[in-house]
Every structure is written in C-alpha cells, then in structure tokens.
Amino acid sequence: MPMLDASTDCSAAALSWLATLIAFPTISGSSSNLDLLRLAEQALRARGFAVRYTYSPDGKRANLYASHGGATGGILLSGHTDVVPVAGQDWSRPSFTLTEDGERLYGRGACDMKGFLACVLAVLQRIDLAALRQPVHVAFTYDEEIGCVGVRGLIKDLAEAGIRPAACIVGEPTRMAVIRAHKGRQAWRCCVQGRAAHSSLSGTGVNAAETACELVADIARQARQLQRDEVDENFLVPYSTMAVCRVHGGTATNVIPEAAEFDFDLRFLPSTDPERALAPVHERAAALQAGMRDREPEARITLERRTAVPALTARPDEDRLVQALFAAGAAGGSHVAFTTEGGLYQAAGIPTVICGPGDIAQAHTADEFVLRSQLAACESVLERVLLA
Numbered sequence: 001m002p003m004l005d006a007s008t009d010c011s012a013a014a015l016s017w018l019a020t021l022i023a024f025p026t027i028s029g030s031s032s033n034l035d036l037l038r039l040a041e042q043a044l045r046a047r048g049f050a051v052r053y054t055y056s057p058d059g060k061r062a063n064l065y066a067s068h069g070g071a072t073g074g075i076l077l078s079g080h081t082d083v084v085p086v087a088g089q090d091w092s093r094p095s096f097t098l099t100e101d102g103e104r105l106y107g108r109g110a111c112d113m114k115g116f117l118a119c120v121l122a123v124l125q126r127i128d129l130a131a132l133r134q135p136v137h138v139a140f141t142y143d144e145e146i147g148c149v150g151v152r153g154l155i156k157d158l159a160e161a162g163i164r165p166a167a168c169i170v171g172e173p174t175r176m177a178v179i180r181a182h183k184g185r186q187a188w189r190c191c192v193q194g195r196a197a198h199s200s201l202s203g204t205g206v207n208a209a210e211t212a213c214e215l216v217a218d219i220a221r222q223a224r225q226l227q228r229d230e231v232d233e234n235f236l237v238p239y240s241t242m243a244v245c246r247v248h249g250g251t252a253t254n255v256i257p258e259a260a261e262f263d264f265d266l267r268f269l270p271s272t273d274p275e276r277a278l279a280p281v282h283e284r285a286a287a288l289q290a291g292m293r294d295r296e297p298e299a300r301i302t303l304e305r306r307t308a309v310p311a312l313t314a315r316p317d318e319d320r321l322v323q324a325l326f327a328a329g330a331a332g333g334s335h336v337a338f339t340t341e342g343g344l345y346q347a348a349g350i351p352t353v354i355c356g357p358g359d360i361a362q363a364h365t366a367d368e369f370v371l372r373s374q375l376a377a378c379e380s381v382l383e384r385v386l387l388a
C-alpha cells in the first residue's frame with residue numbers, strides 16, 4: 001500500500017479554494033449557497049462537466065450535481081456546502097476568513113467540510129480527465145447539518161433522471177480513514193394537550209405537564225431497554241440510545257398546565273429497526289391519551305417525527321471502492337458515531353463509504369481548523385482513486 005507522507009503539503013489550488021469557500025457564510029437553513037455553487041459550477045463546466053441543480057423550496061439554496069464521462073457508473077464525490085452557526089462561540093480568529101497558522105488552516109467549515117470540497121475542486125481542475133476510465137460525479141449539497149435536508153431532493157432527481165453512479169465517497173472528516181458504518185438518527189417532538197384549571201381545583205383540569213413527564217419517564221425506561229437489547233462493540237457508545245433533550249410546559253405556579261411539549265432523539269445501531277425501538281413509546285402515548293380523554297375529550301398527545309437519517313451499514317457492494325481507497329493510501333477504520341448523508345445514498349442503492357480530511361473533534365467548534373497534511377492526503381487519495 002502506498003503510504004502517505006504526513007509532511008506533504010496541500011496544493012496551492014486546494015488552499016485557494018478553501019479560502020474562497022470559507023468566505024461564503026453558508027449557514028444551514030438561513031444563508032444562500034448559490035454564489036458558492038456558481039463558482040464551483042464555472043470551474044467544473046470549464047473542465048467539461050455537465051451540471052444540474054435541485055433547489056430548496058424557497059429557491060435560496062441548492063444542490064449542485066456535476067458529471068463527467070456519462071451518467072452511469074463511476075465514482076461520486078459528495079460533500080455538503082452548509083456550515084453550523086458561529087453565534088455564541090468564542091472565536092479567537094475570524095470565522096469566515098481562512099487563517100493560516102503553520103500546519104493549521106482555520107475557519108468555519110475548514111474541517112466540516114469545505115476542506116473536502118476544496119480538494120475535490122483542486123484535483124478535478126488539474127488531473128487529465130481524458131485519462132479516466134470511468135465517469136466522475138460531484139455533489140455539493142445544502143442543509144446537511146439540520147437533518148440531511150438537501151440531499152434528499154438530489155437523490156430523487158438522480159433517480160428520476162436515470163443517473164446512477166456506481167459508488168459514492170462522502171468526504172466528512174474521518175482523518176482519511178474509510179468508514180463503512182454509522183448509527184441512524186430520528187428526532188421527535190411530542191405535544192401534549194390537556195385542560196387548564198386553577199391549581200386549587202386541580203381535579204377539574206387535565207395536567208399536560210404531568211402526562212408529558214410520565215411519557216418522558218417511559219422514554220428513559222425504553223432507552224435502558226435498548227441498551228440491553230443489542231450491542232455493537234464497534235461503536236464508542238455500543239448500543240442504540242434515546243434521550244429527551246428539551247422539555248417545556250406550563251405557564252404559572254398556580255395553573256394546571258394545558259399544554260406541554262418535549263423533544264427526544266433516537267440514535268440507533270445499523271442492526272436496530274427504529275420503528276421497533278419506538279413502538280413502546282407510541283403504545284404508551286396512546287394509552288396515556290386514552291386516560292386523558294376519559295376526562296377531556298379534546299385532550300391529545302401527538303408525536304411528530306422531525307428528522308430521520310438512516311444508518312450506514314457495511315455492504316459487500318462497497319468492497320471494490322474500499323479496496324481502491326486503501327490502494328490509494330486511505331487509512332483503515334470502520335465505525336463513527338455521527339450521522340451523514342451516506343445512509344441516504346446507500347438507501348437509494350448507491351454503495352457509499354465515508355472518507356474525508358480533518359478530525360470530527362474540530363468540527364462545529366470555535367476556531368475550527370483542518371491540517372494542511374490532511375488536505376494533502378485527501379488530494380493524493382482522490383487523485384489515485386480517480387486515475388486507477
């Protein structure tokens with residue numbers, strides 16, 4: 001296996017692209033990413049790529065998809081253009097300007113994941129595309145950080161257009177290790193509607209906050225059950241987890257609360273069926289609602305799924321890509337704790353692994369940075385995989 005030299009520096013082109021990309025404050029869910037995409041489009045069109053867009057419902061953000069050498073087969077290089085906010089974080093450097101400090105390159109998104117996008121653009125600008133034996137595709141998506149929102153429209157568009165890459169690399173920060181599995185995630189909101197009353201007449205009201213708390217306790221119990229049900233030691237937290245992360249209810253100390261709500265989060269092992277993991281919660285909610293309705297016909301408990309990202313599982317159809325990545329110098333790895341767009345690509349029938357520059361420990365933090373040697377390693381691996 002060719003070894004990567006940690007002292008190798010990234011290319012001037014990758015550095016320049018990183019500076020350009022960081023300067024667009026493409027915060028998920030609010031800022032437009034269209035100007036960033038137009039620049040990438042220009043660079044890719046100049047190299048003969050065919051480009052298509054899929055837009056957010058308000059038209060302010062988009063996915064860019066570009067293909068060279070045909071629509072079918074070949075490798076898809078995919079990354080998200082959005083970044084998490086910087087508000088409330090204590091940055092000692094400018095967040096939307098690239099700052100170079102020795103080996104470190106600072107700026108929001110340097111690690112997660114504009115470093116990968118910069119490497120993709122730099123490599124595709126310099127390699128001899130005519131020498132490629134297979135197509136190459138690029139996907140730059142939006143709103144990944146708020147539930148892999150953008151990529152869903154892109155995947156639908158590809159299916160409708162009959163575009164089918166043979167394999168996909170999602171370049172989330174893994175320090176260039178090949179990751180084949182991660183947990184899935186679902187985020188839920190529960191709203192409880194009861195009936196208000198003066199607290200001196202507590203028996204006449206239907207207490208939404210107390211009912212919500214009963215369900216919260218049941219969720220905690222089910223979480224402990226999940227911990228016993230299935231174990232996968234490849235994960236740092238080796239079981240599926242469920243946690244109530246936000247609770248709100250009531251208005252005053254002397255009013256029986258009419259409404260209460262809470263949010264909870266399920267992170268499930270690839271082997272766990274999320275519907276089965278959640279079934280006891282739904283059953284308990286239905287039973288609690290029936291009890292409330294004995295006293296107030298309008299009372300209700302609603303459970304709304306707000307985010308669902310499938311898990312990523314190692315599958316045999318990825319073996320060729322994995323071997324190619326190892327031959328190109330990517331490092332060994334297996335499982336990570338964070339979710340990515342990879343599970344959605346895989347669910348759409350595109351064999352997918354995660355492999356990208358930077359360390360997830362630096363993602364989303366103040367003074368986010370990526371190492372120059374990580375970009376160098378990424379450029380080298382991409383170049384060798386594409387030209388293999």
Ligand SMILES: [Zn+2]
Nearest residue numbers: 080112113172
């Ligand atoms: Zn990311």
